[in-house]
Amino acid sequence: MRKIRIAIVGVGNCASSLVQGLNFYDGSSSANGTSIGLMHRQIGGYRPSDIEVVAAFDIDRRKVGLDVSRAIFSPPNCTKIFCEKIKLTGAIVKMGCVLDGYPPHMQDQDPLRTFLPLEKETTREEIITELKNSSAELMVNYLPVGSEQATRFYAGCALEAGLGFVNNIPVFIASDPAWAKRFADKNLPIIGDDIKAQVGATIVHRALVDLFRKRGVKVVRTYQLNTGGNTDFLNMLNRTRLASKKTSKTEAVQSVMGDRLVDENIHIGPSDYVPWQLDNKIAFIRVEGRLFGDVPMEIDLKLSVEDSPNSAGVAIDAIRCCKVALDRGIGGVLHSPSAYFSKHPPVQMTDDEAFRCVEQFIRGDREN
Numbered sequence: 001m002r003k004i005r006i007a008i009v010g011v012g013n014c015a016s017s018l019v020q021g022l023n024f025y026d027g028s029s030s031a032n033g034t035s036i037g038l039m040h041r042q043i044g045g046y047r048p049s050d051i052e053v054v055a056a057f058d059i060d061r062r063k064v065g066l067d068v069s070r071a072i073f074s075p076p077n078c079t080k081i082f083c084e085k086i087k088l089t090g091a092i093v094k095m096g097c098v099l100d101g102y103p104p105h106m107q108d109q110d111p112l113r114t115f116l117p118l119e120k121e122t123t124r125e126e127i128i129t130e131l132k133n134s135s136a137e138l139m140v141n142y143l144p145v146g147s148e149q150a151t152r153f154y155a156g157c158a159l160e161a162g163l164g165f166v167n168n169i170p171v172f173i174a175s176d177p178a179w180a181k182r183f184a185d186k187n188l189p190i191i192g193d194d195i196k197a198q199v200g201a202t203i204v205h206r207a208l209v210d211l212f213r214k215r216g217v218k219v220v221r222t223y224q225l226n227t228g229g230n231t232d233f234l235n236m237l238n239r240t241r242l243a244s245k246k247t248s249k250t251e252a253v254q255s256v257m258g259d260r261l262v263d264e265n266i267h268i269g270p271s272d273y274v275p276w277q278l279d280n281k282i283a284f285i286r287v288e289g290r291l292f293g294d295v296p297m298e299i300d301l302k303l304s305v306e307d308s309p310n311s312a313g314v315a316i317d318a319i320r321c322c323k324v325a326l327d328r329g330i331g332g333v334l335h336s337p338s339a340y341f342s343k344h345p346p347v348q349m350t351d352d353e354a355f356r357c358v359e360q361f362i363r364g365d366r367e368n
Helices: 013-024 102-106 123-134 148-161 176-184 201-214 231-235 244-254 307-328 335-341 351-363
Strands: 005-011 050-056 094-095 138-141 165-166 189-193 218-228 265-271 279-293 295-306
Touching: 005 148, 005 307, 013 307, 050 123, 050 218, 050 307, 094 123, 102 244, 102 295, 123 148, 138 148, 138 307, 148 165, 165 265, 165 307, 165 335, 176 189, 189 307, 189 335, 201 244, 201 351, 218 231, 218 244, 244 265, 279 307, 295 307, 307 335, 307 351, 335 351
Parallel strands: 005 050, 005 138, 050 094, 138 165, 165 189, 218 265
Antiparallel strands: 218 279, 279 295
16 A cells, blocks of 8 residues: 655644544544545545654654654644544654754743753754655654744755655745755655645635635735734744744735735734633734725624644645655646645645646646
């Protein structure tokens, strides 16, 4: 039976939801007899349960040394547990490299030193050796927002070890021509950047402004405010780490706007950390417009969703598309999957267009 062997960088809430999903959708349907929540049961003949975690890296002493199936339930992970029976993966979480993956303000909130920034880190050579020995085919990047150096470091390791790359965070790798060329030169596929959740704030915001455009309503102002209580929102309290995140989310909305808004009339980004929300994300979206007769109108929307499962189904599809590209000998940026699965792809498309293109890619009608 064909499998997809992945290496995970960052065993946080998103990795937890991904691994839970691989077990929940065991076979063509889930353990309770439904396939609710899957965008595709199969892609290229691969089911979600065909994905295997064979290597993983983190820096938290509560996770390093554990099988991935156990590490995903270790604090500070706080996402919803929707599948308690997780098979052992055989992949032991290894100490990674810290670089900028652990911001100073989080150290101040971690008096027990549960993270490991001062312990012996794994070297680049050891990481590449681990990737090769594990027979991993793809690397899935789940590092914290703002981990610019760390993401480039691991992307380089993936290239050296001969792995495709699924970049789920807003550090621009797929959308950086230099990095895109490096993956193309090695004939390794890459999907990115910054995963677009299944029904999250970005996809809903895009749908709203696209509706305005199609119905002839002029958008004059809009905002999107997000709060949450997971470590990602805690990490993003450091506003210096948010530049790429704000760019990614803002461009995702601007790209379907028609007439772009000037900066002072659009505000999109994480707003605050509310500890008791845990992995629940609340988004407030407001769109102000002018319709027939230049008459004003406005929409206010509140979205409440468990953040990490909301992205896991998309990640499962991105991983399978990346594997299909490997099977077909396609390297470089996968433009159709990137446009559909990511907020900041190299080539932006409307969601309808991206959907059509990714379906063609999956069928093999359109290679990329």
